[in-house]
Amino acid sequence: MSEALVHLDAVRKVFPRSKQPALEGLSAVLFRGRITGLIGPDGAGKTTLMRLMAGLLAPTSGRIQVDGLDPISDPAKLREFIGYMPQKFGLYEDLSVMENLELHADLRGVLGEERITTFKRLLEFTDLSRFTTRFAGKLSGGMKQKLGLACALLGHPRLLLLDEPGVGVDPISRRELWKMVHELVAQGLAVVWSTAYLEEAELCQEVLLMNDGKLIFSGQPQELTSRVHDRSWQIRGVTGSRRQLLARALRRPEVMDGVIQGHNVRLVLRPGSAPLNLGELDAGPRAGLVPVTPRFEDAFIEALGGGPGGDSALAQKLAPVPGNHDTVVEAVDLTKKFGNFAATDHVNFAVKRGEIFGLLGPNGAGKSTTFRMLCGLLTPTSGTARVMGFDLKTSASQARQQLGYMAQKFSQYSNLTVRQNLKFFSGAYGLRGERQRQAVEGMVEIFKLHPYLDTTPDTLSLGFKQRLALACAVMHEPSIVFLDEPTSGVDPVTRREFWTHINGVVEKGVTVVVTTHFMDEAEYCDRIALVFRGKIIAAGTPDQLQDQVATKEHPDPSMEDAFISLVEAETQESSS
Amino acid sequence: MSTPVSMRRLYALCRKETWQILRDPSSNIIAFLLPVVMLFIFGYGINLDSTALRLGLVLEDTSPEARRFADNLYGSPYLRVTAGQNRREMEQAMIEGKVRGFVVVPVDFAEQLRRPGGTAPLLVVADGSEPNTANFVQNYVFGAWNGWLKQRAAERGETPPPAISVEPRFWFNPSAESRNYLIPGSITIIMTVIGALLTSLVIAREWERGTMEALLASPVTRAELLLSKLLPYYALGILSLFMCVGVAVVLLRVPFRGSLLVLWVVGSLFLGSGLGLGLLLSTVLRNQFNAAQAALNAAFLPALMLSGFIYEIRSMPEVIQAFTYLIPARYFVTAMQTIFQAGSVWPVLLRSGLFLLAAALFFVGLTALKTRRRLE
Numbered sequence: 001m002s003e004a005l006v007h008l009d010a011v012r013k014v015f016p017r018s019k020q021p022a023l024e025g026l027s028a029v030l031f032r033g034r035i036t037g038l039i040g041p042d043g044a045g046k047t048t049l050m051r052l053m054a055g056l057l058a059p060t061s062g063r064i065q066v067d068g069l070d071p072i073s074d075p076a077k078l079r080e081f082i083g084y085m086p087q088k089f090g091l092y093e094d095l096s097v098m099e100n101l102e103l104h105a106d107l108r109g110v111l112g113e114e115r116i117t118t119f120k121r122l123l124e125f126t127d128l129s130r131f132t133t134r135f136a137g138k139l140s141g142g143m144k145q146k147l148g149l150a151c152a153l154l155g156h157p158r159l160l161l162l163d164e165p166g167v168g169v170d171p172i173s174r175r176e177l178w179k180m181v182h183e184l185v186a187q188g189l190a191v192v193w194s195t196a197y198l199e200e201a202e203l204c205q206e207v208l209l210m211n212d213g214k215l216i217f218s219g220q221p222q223e224l225t226s227r228v229h230d231r232s233w234q235i236r237g238v239t240g241s242r243r244q245l246l247a248r249a250l251r252r253p254e255v256m257d258g259v260i261q262g263h264n265v266r267l268v269l270r271p272g273s274a275p276l277n278l279g280e281l282d283a284g285p286r287a288g289l290v291p292v293t294p295r296f297e298d299a300f301i302e303a304l305g306g307g308p309g310g311d312s313a314l315a316q317k318l319a320p321v322p323g324n325h326d327t328v329v330e331a332v333d334l335t336k337k338f339g340n341f342a343a344t345d346h347v348n349f350a351v352k353r354g355e356i357f358g359l360l361g362p363n364g365a366g367k368s369t370t371f372r373m374l375c376g377l378l379t380p381t382s383g384t385a386r387v388m389g390f391d392l393k394t395s396a397s398q399a400r401q402q403l404g405y406m407a408q409k410f411s412q413y414s415n416l417t418v419r420q421n422l423k424f425f426s427g428a429y430g431l432r433g434e435r436q437r438q439a440v441e442g443m444v445e446i447f448k449l450h451p452y453l454d455t456t457p458d459t460l461s462l463g464f465k466q467r468l469a470l471a472c473a474v475m476h477e478p479s480i481v482f483l484d485e486p487t488s489g490v491d492p493v494t495r496r497e498f499w500t501h502i503n504g505v506v507e508k509g510v511t512v513v514v515t516t517h518f519m520d521e522a523e524y525c526d527r528i529a530l531v532f533r534g535k536i537i538a539a540g541t542p543d544q545l546q547d548q549v550a551t552k553e554h555p556d557p558s559m560e561d562a563f564i565s566l567v568e569a570e571t572q573e574s575s576s
Numbered sequence: 577m578s579t580p581v582s583m584r585r586l587y588a589l590c591r592k593e594t595w596q597i598l599r600d601p602s603s604n605i606i607a608f609l610l611p612v613v614m615l616f617i618f619g620y621g622i623n624l625d626s627t628a629l630r631l632g633l634v635l636e637d638t639s640p641e642a643r644r645f646a647d648n649l650y651g652s653p654y655l656r657v658t659a660g661q662n663r664r665e666m667e668q669a670m671i672e673g674k675v676r677g678f679v680v681v682p683v684d685f686a687e688q689l690r691r692p693g694g695t696a697p698l699l700v701v702a703d704g705s706e707p708n709t710a711n712f713v714q715n716y717v718f719g720a721w722n723g724w725l726k727q728r729a730a731e732r733g734e735t736p737p738p739a740i741s742v743e744p745r746f747w748f749n750p751s752a753e754s755r756n757y758l759i760p761g762s763i764t765i766i767m768t769v770i771g772a773l774l775t776s777l778v779i780a781r782e783w784e785r786g787t788m789e790a791l792l793a794s795p796v797t798r799a800e801l802l803l804s805k806l807l808p809y810y811a812l813g814i815l816s817l818f819m820c821v822g823v824a825v826v827l828l829r830v831p832f833r834g835s836l837l838v839l840w841v842v843g844s845l846f847l848g849s850g851l852g853l854g855l856l857l858s859t860v861l862r863n864q865f866n867a868a869q870a871a872l873n874a875a876f877l878p879a880l881m882l883s884g885f886i887y888e889i890r891s892m893p894e895v896i897q898a899f900t901y902l903i904p905a906r907y908f909v910t911a912m913q914t915i916f917q918a919g920s921v922w923p924v925l926l927r928s929g930l931f932l933l934a935a936a937l938f939f940v941g942l943t944a945l946k947t948r949r950r951l952e
Binding site: 075082094 | 791
């Protein structure tokens with residue numbers, strides 16, 4: 001069954017007007033009857049590789065062969081046996097389920113008797129029989145994904161390319177799709193599944209792990225994970241600040257990577273290092289070290305060269321912010337309505353100096369709207385937003401001088417160079433002369449921007465774009481920093497680096513208000529508020545929220561578990 | 577690359593496109609509602625025949641002769657006369673736009689007239705900022721003046737000395753109604769909007785929604801892709817064209833002297849150039865908003881300004897005149913006005929038709945060249 005179908009040989013792809021190659025020297029073999037996971041953070045080159053295999057892009061150099069055919073010199077034959085589901089599924093939203101299927105059947109020559117039986121089989125397989133007359137635009141994300149799959153499966157493909165099929169789809173539908181794809185590979189298809197979710201790697205028989213256009217690993221996921229075997233540990237029974245414990249642990253040379261997991265701190269050690277001495281880490285009297293099962297992510301971090309360590313160069317540069325634990329950011333009955341829709345609905349919270357305050361919630365919950373009101377970018381419909389005692393409605397500009405804001409969408413100028421952006425934003429915050437020069441130089445050093453100073457931001461990887469955005473937000477050394485989804489879409493190593501910076505600056509007395517949809521990042525916050533449909537459904541320290549939902553069967557719930565139970569409780573309440 | 581066309585695939589794509597057109601309210605509005613609205617605007621709203629010009633009059637001389645002349649002005653159906661005390665007042669009224677011009681009958685009007693062989697001086701001031709209107713002022717006052725001269729001569733028992741009498745007769749548009757040439761011209765504008773604006777959106781839409789990627793990964797050929805975009809919109813355009821002509825003839829009572837067959841041929845050629853331009857922009861820009869903006873600037877504005885539909889080409893600077901030869905709408909305006917008002921005048925229609933054919937081939941050919949089977 002494991003017959004090679006796709007050969008990639010030193011494939012390189014450079015897009016015009018971009019210095020960095022999207023793919024660099026990629027060689028791999030893909031087999032029939034296997035799911036090959038194309039795994040890597042956004043911008044790693046997964047979609048480019050998919051398109052190259054589908055013949056939609058031509059490689060700059062190198063060779064691709066699909067079932068003995070070159071996608072560029074023999075495209076017509078190739079298309080006969082490739083099923084391709086692009087991102088967003090490639091469906092016509094103003095056509096019905098059946099009309100979409102009919103179109104693709106006609107295009108692929110699935111006719112007559114064969115068509116009737118194929119439709120019947122596919123509709124049953126995807127459980128869409130009841131919805132054939134519904135417009136594709138009116139389907140849920142999970143149903144769209146299944147219809148996209150059905151369309152891609154018409155005409156007996158031998159190679160099925162699925163580009164990020166899991167994005168925008170609920171977890172249950174995602175699980176169903178995995179089941180369907182497993183059935184398909186059992187019939188001998190070669191399936192390529194691209195994803196930014198590292199957890200999904202463990203569901204593939206074979207993975208191509210990519211980062212920044214390069215192949216880091218190819219082979220079975222277990223093989224990669226086994227590299228960190230016996231090196232993953234949890235510190236349990238921690239007393240005192242887990243965040244500070246993690247920072248201390250990461251400073252030790254034998255620790256390769258570490259994250260906070262619920263009440264515990266998870267560490268991955270470097271190969272061949274001596275066991276950790278808990279006493280030196282000051283983890284508390286009841287702390288114990290327990291070996292845990294390694295995760296794919298641990299191995300990925302190691303393949304990328306390990307985590308960023310525990311010290312923040314940014315924090316070292318900052319002068320300590322004086323002052324006591326006053327309330328510096330405050331929302332009182334804060335409400336924003338767009339028409340009848342309340343994006344933020346009577347939100348109350350207060351943030352004290354030197355705290356990390358997290359707003360947590362799924363996309364569209366109203367986090368960014370709340371944020372923009374706190375930064376004076378949106379006027380509240382009712383209620384008050386205060387920063388350092390200034391009401392943003394009446395004295396927004398005084399308040400803004402005190403804060404740094406990093407927007408969710410990249411908001412630096414893409415037609416200025418990195419250097420010009422740094423100069424412009426420092427100038428916009430009132431830095432002049434020698435102070436400005438020092439601030440720019442400092443940021444360049446901290447965020448390692450030297451090689452990119454004279455390029456424009458649009459040629460940077462997402463990780464470096466985010467670094468630049470953070471640099472622009474903190475250059476004037478604000479005492480309060482607002483970060484809106486700073487880690488969305490960046491690779492796990494950059495994510496850790498960001499949190500190291502955040503932890504570092506907070507130790508210096510800076511206040512950080514941050515939004516995120518990564519539940520595990522909540523663990524880094526001092527206090528969090530769970531935002532759901534414009535309302536804060538729960539607030540407190542991560543421990544308090546987790547304890548709130550802990551049961552006998554489930555004594556140590558993760559932040560995600562806590563969030564799901566709290567949302568469920570909320571929806572039951574509002575429906576009863 | 578050879579691009580064979582499979583009828584099955586082409587049919588499937590056209591059917592898909594037709595469904596999308598029928599379900600998209602905006603294409604129906606652009607194709608059927610917009611033309612009717614525009615026809616009525618051009619038919620009733622814009623009128624280049626100047627009726628009842630507002631004219632000021634300063635009678636400095638109050639002699640019977642002067643009054644008689646004034647009566648002639650008052651009696652003209654084309655003028656609405658306001659009397660004023662002095663020149664200054666009228667100047668002010670003109671600056672404020674209350675009158676389009678004014679006539680001054682000077683103090684010595686009658687006196688000068690009575691002199692043997694004397695001519696009476698008359699001051700006509702017209703607002704030159706609108707030359708078209710200024711001309712009307714001059715002509716109407718001149719007409720009233722002539723009438724007065726004739727009257728005066730008749731009263732005195734003299735035969736007036738006119739050597740030539742001019743009796744204007746307008747060919748092709750006997751009543752000289754501007755509507756009769758504005759409506760055929762406005763159909764050009766409508767066809768431009770349908771041709772370029774509608775198609776500028778359709779390929780860009782497929783790129784934006786990610787459906788183009790799915791299509792390109794299927795066995796569809798370049799020719800099928802292009803034809804599937806041209807044919808349905810061509811059908812929509814032709815339907816709309818005949819609907820416009822119907823509305824013009826039946827509701828707006830514009831005479832139609834040509835043949836429907838010729839109309840169809842010329843209309844098809846013009847649509848070809850419009851659809852081609854729209855598709856080209858859509859293919860190159862891959863973004864609905866940009867493509868629509870570009871279509872508006874590249875097709876609609878030149879059609880409005882430079883086709884000779886409203887603004888006379890011969891009164892434009894020579895460079896601009898030369899430029900109008902590149903604008904397909906110019907030929908279609910000529911062809912439409914000919915078909916409506918003069919009938920099948922072959923030399924004119926052939927010339928216009930050939931230019932339109934060339935434009936259509938140019939744009940569709942360029943689109944074909946720019947259509948890629950890949951994403952780059």
